[in-house]
Amino acid sequence: LTAPVEVERPATEQVLEADLPWLVIVWNDPINLMAYVTFVFQKLFGFSKSKAHKLMLDVHFKGRAVVSSGSRERAEMDVTRLHQHGLWATMERSGT
């Protein structure tokens, strides 16, 4: 048997703040080739060709696309991998 335990709940806002994932964003640029960008998305994130192609088109026509999200560490790692491939990637906390 278990007795009810008083649990101290953090304020809702704090929970949301802590849970907000970081977003990795790839920005449009005039140099990287469309086929190359699609290839890099597939290679780094395991996307299907059609998903990678759609994200590439978002980058090209909308100016940017979110390609990954998660913890700050994870996002920084993905940004670095994209930078290694010459893509213009930044990271931001979602909702900011």
Add this chain to the structure above:
Amino acid sequence: VLRLSAPERALLANLPKEIDEVLAALGSAGDHDVDDGQSTEPSDPAGSGFPAIAGVPAVPPSLKRLFPPAYTRDDEAERAYVGAARSELLDHHRQALQTLSDTATAKVLDAEQLQQWMTALNDVRLVLGTVLDVREDGEPPPGQLPQQLIYYHYLSGLQVELVDFLSGWLPLPTPGADDLIPDDPWGEPLGGLRWDGTPLPEGP
């Protein structure tokens, strides 16, 4: 099997070597700065437009595309990122450029070398494209240098072939990966500006 003419191979050996020499200076300048601790002045002599980072040498404008910022609204986080990631990124680019330069005359390349070629070709294109001020709208850049422009388009064609080939060797997609990406949180289209403040091209 690689079928390229001798002049093509000479170009592929020389262009990456030239860029690597600049990167090498960047690397050694970094060691030097860290050693003598004289890099504390926040200046941007190269005019790269990025915040100067103590202990990390400024990137020449022609190479800025090889070292994009990770944080554009948080200078402190950006400094930490550059401090942590710069040397690894530098090594990555240099290794790819050296592989391309060293194997430019090879008749057969393995998968790893082909990946390095792809990275290095893109690096060279990024540098040439920056120097040439390549624009989205396809207008010929003002004051273009015809020879570099020819190199740029040649490398673009070669890279398309390489990407096409390597695409056939990608592992199968990761199950569920497509569903991990959240919807674009800002809606569409983007407010008209890139992160660096330049205007976006018109949509389709």
